[in-house]
Amino acid sequence: MRKWVLEPGITGLDALVLKESPVPEPGPGQVRVAVKAASLNYRDQILLHGRWGITIEEEVVPLGDASGVIDAVGPGVEEWRVGDRVLGIYHGGWIDGPPPAEVGFGLGSPGQDGVLAEYIVLNADRVTRMPSTLDFVEASxxxxxxxxxxxxxxxxxxxxxxxxxxxxxxxxxSLFALQLALAMGAEVTALTGQDVKASRLLDLGATDVINYRTTPNWGEVVHSATGGMDKVVNTDGGNALTQSLAAVSAGGEIAFVGLFSEGDAPPPLLVLMTKAASIRGVAVGSATAFTQLIDFVDQHGIKPVVRSTFAFEDAKAAYTAQAGADVFGKIVVEVAPQS
Structure with missing residues (x-):
């Protein structure tokens, strides 16, 4: 089979190498998945370029998100059958509740092979059913x-x-948060740094769109116009925390998700206190939460925004596209034809 790997001691696209290896066999309690599609996340750029001091010390298959079909089951596996359409679960050992003490970076990170391969072997509890309303590219x-x-x-x-x-x-x-929040019946205000993307956010259902580059005090503007946000999904990081606190309503919550900036200036704690607001860190989610999400996607017919797809051989081009400033929607590698 073919697989892409990140080679140790190298950063950037030169680290990404296409190799041949034997098709893996599932052991006790495991399943083998014929991968159909794999999608990229910003985390994969961090690993590719060795940011944040993260280094690849041993060869590892990258990417953590994949859809596919089970084509072999190991001894003792009773819950899955050959032909089942499944998704890999990003974090292993996190069934429900708060994350384990060391949740890590998920599949496709140092010491943990990922999914950019024609076949992968996972523990049986590391896969879950695919939404019935999505194809393999969308589900990935x-x-x-x-x-x-x-x-x-x-x-x-x-x-x-x-x-x-x-x-x-x-x-x-951010795009998934917009779609999911709308399906929950919420009104969504969206930020973007490019006016060209504003119309696309409005088309997705945003009530209002603000350019955070031309309106650097966006949090104050949002609060003045609306009385405050019940939920702020901060995907930027520490640099956006002050304005996130300005935007949030009394008793509201800032879900801190961001990896893009690591600004560590102290937030205005007086604002946090007087609003009785809260800041909660979010580290992807548990297997139980993933099942709930899949049910919700099926129930509400949510279609992920996919920017473009690439052939398996063009994985490097997929990485380049995903890093582009104009990207709007997910970048997906089609590992095998859909069927």
Whole structure:
């Protein structure tokens, strides 16, 4: 079979190498999945370029999101059958509730082979059923970005109909948060740094769109116009925390998801206190939450926004496209033809 790997000691696209290897066999309690499609996340750029001091010390298959078909089951597996259409689960060992002490970076990170291969072997509890309303390309976008958005919108303060949600940017998590929040009955204000994307956000259902580059005090503007957001999905990071606190309503919540900026200036704690608001970190989500998300996607007919697809041989081009400033929607590698 063919697989892409990240070679140790190299960063950038040169680290990504296409190799041949034997088709793996599932052991006890495992299943083998013939991968149909795999999607990229911003995390995969971090790993490719060795950012944040993360280094690849041993060869690893990249990417953490995939859809496929079970084509072999190991001894003792009773819950799955050959032919079942499944998704990989991003984090292993996280069934429900808070994350384990060391949740890690998920499939396709140091020490944990990912899914950019024609076949993968996973523990039987590391896969879940695919939504019946999505094809393989669409479904492959769910395990990280969609589940992160779902976890941000639910948790201790789940979004309810009639509430207001603020999303930052047009990355995968933000677009899923917009779609999911609308299906929950919320009104969504979206931020973007490019006016050209505003109409697309409005087409998806956003009530209002603000350019955060031309309106740097966007949080104050949002709060003045609406009285505050019940939920702010902060996918940017520390640099956006001050304005997120300005935007959030009294008693509201900031779901802190961002990886794009690591600004560590202290947030205005007086604002946090006087609003009795909360900041909650979100680390993708549990297997139980993923099942709930899949049911919700089927129930509401949510269709992921897919920007473009690439052939398996063109994985490097997929990485390049995903890193582009104009990207709007998920980038997917079609590992095998859909059927």
């Amino acid at each position: 976008t769910l395990p990280c970005a969609a589940l992160t958005a779902w976890s941000a919108l639910t948790g201790d303060k789940p979004v309810r109909a009639g509430q207001r949600v603020l999303t930052l940017g047009t990355g995968g998590v």
